[in-house]
Amino acid sequence: MSLDAAVTKPHERLAEALSDDLAAVNALIRERMQSEHAPRIPEVTAHLVEAGGKRLRPMLTLAAARLCGYDGPYHVHLAATVEFIHTATLLHDDVVDESAQRRGRPTANLLWDNQSSVLVGDYLFAKSFLLMVDTGNLDVLRILSQASATIAEGEVLQLTASRSLATDEAVYMKVIRGKTAALFSAATEVGGVIAGQGPEVCRALFDYGDALGIAFQIVDDLLDYEGTEATGKNVGDDFRERKLTLPVIKAVARADAEERAFWQRTIEKGRQEEGDLETALGLLARHGALDETRAAAIEWAARAKAALAPLPDSALTEMLADLADYVVARIS
Amino acid sequence: MSLDAAVTKPHERLAEALSDDLAAVNALIRERMQSEHAPRIPEVTAHLVEAGGKRLRPMLTLAAARLCGYDGPYHVHLAATVEFIHTATLLHDDVVDESAQRRGRPTANLLWDNQSSVLVGDYLFAKSFLLMVDTGNLDVLRILSQASATIAEGEVLQLTASRSLATDEAVYMKVIRGKTAALFSAATEVGGVIAGQGPEVCRALFDYGDALGIAFQIVDDLLDYEGTEATGKNVGDDFRERKLTLPVIKAVARADAEERAFWQRTIEKGRQEEGDLETALGLLARHGALDETRAAAIEWAARAKAALAPLPDSALTEMLADLADYVVARIS
Incomplete structure (x- = not known):
């Protein structure tokens, strides 16, 4: 990554390069989140889609379509589809996790209620499919429907x-x-599909999104154990919620009998006491679990960049490569 | 309705007439509810789809396609789609309503948890779209996606x-x-669309499903106030849950000041006391609200039958007419 690139973050450069398209996506999102009969729907949706998310996933679709030379109108529909699926997933996740905060603000389930979050999420899922139907392209319908199923399955x-x-x-x-990765890979793949690219390019776009999404989630899971205030993460949330992620999985694999009993008590049985998080952090350090997790994230970011090889050389392709670096820059 | 028709219920005669198609629908449902990675998905789904539901909505699709002369394979996909959308809606409804019983058995949210109900519902929504994509028909994709959005909006x-x-x-x-009605009308309409029928027949099928669904829901809401053990309804559930339905709406419209205060306290403020249900039933009787609600249901059933006029004369068309009579027979 050049010094210049470090000054402006790659997702900000993507947003600038795609600013007209992004404006069209935002207008389409605002139009399609309306409801003739139920004003609560746009209220709840606006709370999330206007909360300053980075529009990372829809930008992936726009960038993929544009770097493949697409000049039709439907990459905008697909980008809005991807953002609707993402928003619906967030609404349902916050109900499932009983979350109180998202993007630094109270969650919709807290501001309204679980009922609204479930039903508005369903509405956005349905509207996302209607957006895809507008493209008239059965391949993108299949890819994004399959991604929705894979998300729920995960x-x-x-x-x-x-x-x-x-x-x-x-x-x-x-x-x-x-x-996580299913929506990233579908977002990039459909950009190539709507641009009429052949299997090699579409596969490369899929592989890039898949590896980027995996790196993104591993970084998120690592920061849960070594984040600082600057990264906006609260150290130990996953541990307290007894969510087994890669760092702990690596430490468990190397645990002796006593350590195993510790993980059984704290994660499986959920009987946590004061000082347990510190003990857990000590075990992660002893077995090099955080360093190995970091190495795994960096390896997936490298795979994402390597996947870009078959794509046309372009400023957008370079930004996608920089984005892969950026995802792991927070932990390097 | 002939004496013979009364002996066998019309939905049972439909099931017999469509038995091969229904067997194919059930096989497709079992196949598509599987999950490679998450065995909880078919467990939760099986709990609902094998709980002895009448398959009313998928039968509407099969009957509509068949009476229009369709002989391709895709009415089976569409019927399975309709059942998946219905099942996903039930899973989410039971979370929203915090229900404990459905079809005489404990609900999935009680047997597993709300999380599973939300996420398995999402999976079934996504799989329902994949089933539709298999048909390759963009019109049915639009109709059923729009129906899903309309359900959530309602x-x-x-x-x-x-x-x-x-x-x-x-x-x-x-x-x-x-x-309620959006899925009935979409279920019947797509049967005509997949059979390649023109707008007049498809419109008639839509109107039939719409009116049938409306009659079906009004009957359900009426039985909540005058059901017996035979109808399987527990009198007063909607009143206790402060759910304003047609009988109460009619009584409120004719309420004097004192009665209005009663409805405000019991429904709006939810401060219910012993004897309130009896008072409510007395007010419904005084204003003829139950009789008027019954008349409305019968009127919608008649509209459903009238809508069938443009359809070909056939045994299936007759069974659809009988089904409209049957829906209101419980309250007549």
């Missing part, structure tokens, strides 16, 4: 697996490929 | 409107057209 798997010490790295990968 | 409207005495019959109609 979340259900997380629900049943995340408090069991039997959960290994293979299960963890299935969970994060579902809950 | 439910959100109910959430905000059902405890307010300002809710009048026009709002009530919007709510039940959304939460």
Whole structure:
């Protein structure tokens, strides 16, 4: 990453390069989040979509379509689709996790109620499908519907697996490929598909999104154990919520009998006492679990960049490569 | 309705006439409710789809397609789509209503948890879209996606409107057209669309489903105030849950000041005391609200039958007419 690139963050450069498209996406989102009969729908939706999210996923779709030379109107519909699916997922996640905060603000389930979050999420899912139908392209309908199913599948798997010490790295990968990477890879792939690209380019875009999403989630899970105020993460949330993520999975794999008993008590049985988080952090350090997790994230970011090889050389392609670096820059 | 028809219920005669198609729908449902990674998904889904529901909505799709002469394979996909949307809606409804029983068994949110109900519902929504994509028909994709949006919209409207005495019959109609009739009308309409019928026949099928769904919901709301053990309804549930439905809306419209104060206290403020349900039933009787509600249901059933006029004469068309009679037979 050049010094210049470090000054402006890659997602900000993407937003600038795609500013007309992004404005069209935002206008389409505002139009399609309306409801003739139920004013609560746009209220709840606006709370989330106007909360200053980075529009990372829709930008991936726009960038993919543009770097493939697309000049039709439907990448805007697909980007709005991706943001609607993401927003619906956030609404339902906050109900599932009983979260109180999202993007530094109270969650919709707290401001309104769980009922509104569930039903407005359903509305946005349905509207996301209507947006796709507008494109008239059955391939993108299949890819994004499959991504929605894979997201839900990953979340259900997380629900049943995340408090069991039997959960290994293979299960963890299935969970994060579902809950996080599936929407990234679908977002990039449909950009190529709507631009009429062949299988090699579409596969490259899929692989980039998949690896980027995996790196993104591993970084998130690592920061949960070594974040600072600057990263906006609250150290130990996953531990307190008994959510088994990659750092702990690595430490459990190397645990002796006594350590295993500690993880059983704190994660599986949820009987946590004062000082347990410090003990957990000590075990992560002893087994090098944080360093290995960091290395895994960096490796996935490198795979994301490598996946870009078949794509046309362009400023947008470079920004996507920089974005992969940026995702892991917070932990390097 | 002939004596013979009364002996076998029309939905049972439909099931017999469509038995091969229904078997194919059930096989497709079982296939598509599987999940490679998350075994909880088919567990939760099976609890609902194998609980002895009547498959009323998918049968409407099968009957509509068949009476229009369709002989392709995709009415089976559409019927499974309709059942998946219905099942997903039930899972989310039970979370929203905090229900403990459905079809005489404990609800999924009680047997597993709210999280599983939300996420498995999301999975089924996504899989329902994948089923539709298989048909390759963009018109049915649009109709059923729009129906999903309308269902959610009706439910959100109910959430905000059902405890307010300002809710009048026009709002009530919007709510039940959304939460109930939208899936009935989409179920029948797509049967005609997949069969390649023109706008007159498709419109007739839509109108039939719309009127049938409205009659169905009005009957349900009436039985909440005059049901018996035979109808499986528990008298007064809607009153206790402060859900304003047609009988009470009619009584409120004719209330004097004292009666209005009663409805404000019991429905709007939710301060219910012993004897209030009996008082409410007395007010409904005094203003003829139950008889008028019954008349409204019968009128909508008649409209459903009238809507069938442009359709080909066939045994299936007759069964649809009988089904409209049957829906209101419980209250006549």
